[in-house]
Amino acid sequence: MNSATNETPLKKVCIICAKGNIEDVYATLVLANGAVMEGIEAKVFFTFFGLDAITKNQMKKIHTGTVGNPAMRMPGGLPFPSILGMLPGVEAGVSAMMKSQMDKLDIPPVDEFLEMITAGGGEVYACKLAMDMFKLEEKDLWEGCSGVLTVGDFYGMCGGENTQIIFT
Amino acid sequence: MAQKTIAGKTVEVNAEGYLENPSDWTKEIAVEIADEIGIRLTDKHFEVLDYLRKEHAAGTQLSVRRVGKSGITDIKGLYELFPGGPLKYSSKIAGIPKPASCV
Numbered sequence: 001m002n003s004a005t006n007e008t009p010l011k012k013v014c015i016i017c018a019k020g021n022i023e024d025v026y027a028t029l030v031l032a033n034g035a036v037m038e039g040i041e042a043k044v045f046f047t048f049f050g051l052d053a054i055t056k057n058q059m060k061k062i063h064t065g066t067v068g069n070p071a072m073r074m075p076g077g078l079p080f081p082s083i084l085g086m087l088p089g090v091e092a093g094v095s096a097m098m099k100s101q102m103d104k105l106d107i108p109p110v111d112e113f114l115e116m117i118t119a120g121g122g123e124v125y126a127c128k129l130a131m132d133m134f135k136l137e138e139k140d141l142w143e144g145c146s147g148v149l150t151v152g153d154f155y156g157m158c159g160g161e162n163t164q165i166i167f168t
Numbered sequence: 169m170a171q172k173t174i175a176g177k178t179v180e181v182n183a184e185g186y187l188e189n190p191s192d193w194t195k196e197i198a199v200e201i202a203d204e205i206g207i208r209l210t211d212k213h214f215e216v217l218d219y220l221r222k223e224h225a226a227g228t229q230l231s232v233r234r235v236g237k238s239g240i241t242d243i244k245g246l247y248e249l250f251p252g253g254p255l256k257y258s259s260k261i262a263g264i265p266k267p268a269s270c271v
Contacts, residue, residue, distance in 0.1 A: 030271070033232075033270075034270055034271075036247075037232060037253070037256075038252075038256070039251070039252025039253055105271075106229065106231045106233055106234060106269075106271055107271055108233055108271070112233075115243070116232065116233060116236070116271075119236075119242070119243040119244040120232075120243065120244075120254065121247065
């Protein structure tokens with residue numbers, strides 16, 4: 001679409017990520033990076049399990065759930081029996097497979113993706129309440145994180161015309 | 169398909185102003201398209217443009233990440249060179265199609 005024909009183009013997106021599996025974290029990262037690539041301001045707020053994506057010890061280890069995921073299929077499209085997903089190593093194997101597929105599409109690992117977003121001027125924040133809940137401190141977070149916010153602080157950043165809040 | 173005269177040369181462009189034929193591209197056209205966007209081209213810009221044109225001709229799927237690994241500039245540098253559109257503006261100025269890339 002030609003953005004020139006769009007009367008009121010989007011100026012800012014505020015994206016909230018509360019889950020720590022591959023699909024939710026990557027949805028957040030793709031949306032945020034896509035925004036900065038289009039010249040749209042992006043603020044990303046990681047909370048609850050989403051904090052894994054910006055926690056040094058966890059960010060390289062995110063997985064996709066293989067149990068209770070009806071969209072899960074075998075390579076080739078056959079159904080994936082839930083009981084298989086419970087076996088040790090299956091979740092790790094499936095996650096590794098997904099990551100290798102993403103790598104082929106030039107989708108970077110989480111840490112590199114976050115760097116791409118901040119290189120483009122996007123900002124990454126952690127939720128104070130969830131940090132307290134998980135007993136995390138600022139030193140546990142990825143270095144590029146701009147700070148720890150309360151929900152009120154976050155809303156304070158979400159003002160302005162043509163701003164959208166997106167909850168992945 | 170629309171025609172447009174850029175830097176004294178009549179070329180075919182799409183609805184968004186991207187050149188239809190990368191072979192129509194000249195440095196003068198690049199300067200004029202960049203001027204419309206509000207970017208003043210430097211030698212560094214041309215290095216990126218040359219890279220994009222070469223990779224496009226080779227059939228590479230271009231992305232911000234790939235340009236960031238080109239050795240010409242990093243991603244931050246690319247954003248500084250082409251503010252608000254590291255991939256879409258650089259491609260437009262380079263006379264290649266808008267990359268259908270989400271990364």
